[in-house]
Amino acid sequence: MILTITMNPSVDISYSLDKLVINDVNRVSNTRKTAGGKGLNVTRGINFSNIPVLATGIIGGTTGKFIQEQLDEDNIAYNFYVTQKESRNCIAILHQGNQTEILEAGPRLDNDDVEQFLQHYKKLLNHVKIITISGSLPLGFPVNFYVNLIELASEYQIPVLLDSSGQMLLTTLKSQYKPYLIKPNQEELKQIIQMDIDVNDSHSLIKALKHDSLDDIPLIVISLGKNGAFARCFNHYYQVSIPKINVVNPVGSGDITLAGLAVSLHENESIEVMLKRAMTMGMLNAMEAQTGFVNMNNYHEYYQQVEIKEI
Numbered sequence: 521m522i523l524t525i526t527m528n529p530s531v532d533i534s535y536s537l538d539k540l541v542i543n544d545v546n547r548v549s550n551t552r553k554t555a556g557g558k559g560l561n562v563t564r565g566i567n568f569s570n571i572p573v574l575a576t577g578i579i580g581g582t583t584g585k586f587i588q589e590q591l592d593e594d595n596i597a598y599n600f601y602v603t604q605k606e607s608r609n610c611i612a613i614l615h616q617g618n619q620t621e622i623l624e625a626g627p628r629l630d631n632d633d634v635e636q637f638l639q640h641y642k643k644l645l646n647h648v649k650i651i652t653i654s655g656s657l658p659l660g661f662p663v664n665f666y667v668n669l670i671e672l673a674s675e676y677q678i679p680v681l682l683d684s685s686g687q688m689l690l691t692t693l694k695s696q697y698k699p700y701l702i703k704p705n706q707e708e709l710k711q712i713i714q715m716d717i718d719v720n721d722s723h724s725l726i727k728a729l730k731h732d733s734l735d736d737i738p739l740i741v742i743s744l745g746k747n748g749a750f751a752r753c754f755n756h757y758y759q760v761s762i763p764k765i766n767v768v769n770p771v772g773s774g775d776i777t778l779a780g781l782a783v784s785l786h787e788n789e790s791i792e793v794m795l796k797r798a799m800t801m802g803m804l805n806a807m808e809a810q811t812g813f814v815n816m817n818n819y820h821e822y823y824q825q826v827e828i829k830e831i
């Protein structure tokens with residue numbers, strides 16, 4: 521089974537307006553509410569691949585209940601640590617081809633929540649083969665919290681796939697307990713290595729991947745949007761090219777790519793198959809309007825068009 525971790529999930533509310541009028545009333549007839557957070561997108565991606573998955577993290581209040589109901593509707597198994605504090609809403613207003621977002625920070629949690637969640641997490645580890653960690657931490661959680669999760673996973677020899685950014689990622693990379701795989705996009709990679717990268721030049725990408733801070737991470741997949749990906753698996757380097765597709769909404773493509781990587785590791789696939797699967801999933805997400813959704817009927821058509829070249 522794959523365990524997915526979403527520490528700060530949300531109810532994602534999307535309002536479609538013909539026009540957003542500032543300092544006036546805007547009435548909305550077209551509203552969509554879904555369970556959100558990067559880790560829940562990963563969970564959906566794994567579920568679409570028919571691999572057993574369990575979602576965990578922290579939820580609370582009526583928003584927390586709504587998140588559970590949404591996962592029930594999608595037949596996704598979950599076991600969250602539940603607090604008294606209300607989970608967050610994230611609002612996206614779609615207007616005239618623009619997207620204006622209002623993102624709540626979420627509840628401020630305390631040390632007791634940190635301890636309680638760690639106890640909760642430990643109890644889930646018995647039947648888990650792979651763990652994915654995505655996104656940011658709740659307010660009040662220490663920046664090295666993901667290190668704690670990876671350390672506990674290492675006691676059970678469970679590899680952890682980490683998709684995070686900023687100080688949470690940098691702190692984890694400096695720690696003694698490393699993730700098995702990271703999937704930075706171009707911006708996140710720049711944050712890690714603090715230098716410019718030319719994504720069209722494999723020498724530049726290899727140099728970036730040889731950066732000291734990435735030394736002990738077996739698998740690194742740099743996702744490059746429409747340019748596919750560049751990956752390092754131990755000391756082998758791979759250029760991954762993808763076909764041109766009709767992009768409808770690329771939000772969440774990185775999460776679904778991580779789902780593909782997790783599924784592939786779970787199924788003990790080769791690095792070539794893993795990269796092809798991950799890219800195909802990312803593309804399928806980008807071709808749909810709904811974030812975190814893929815139409816698996818198109819899987820084989822696009823899978824065949826992904827090309828892997830060892831450099």
Ligand code: ADP
Binds near residue numbers: 705747767770777800
């Ligand atoms: P993130 O969402 O983390 O920033 P990317 O934008 O790199 O990640 O997207 C992850 C993957 O999704 C890409 O490697 C690719 O397979 C697919 N993808 C994303 N955007 C596009 C696009 N515009 N065209 C084709 N594929 C895309």
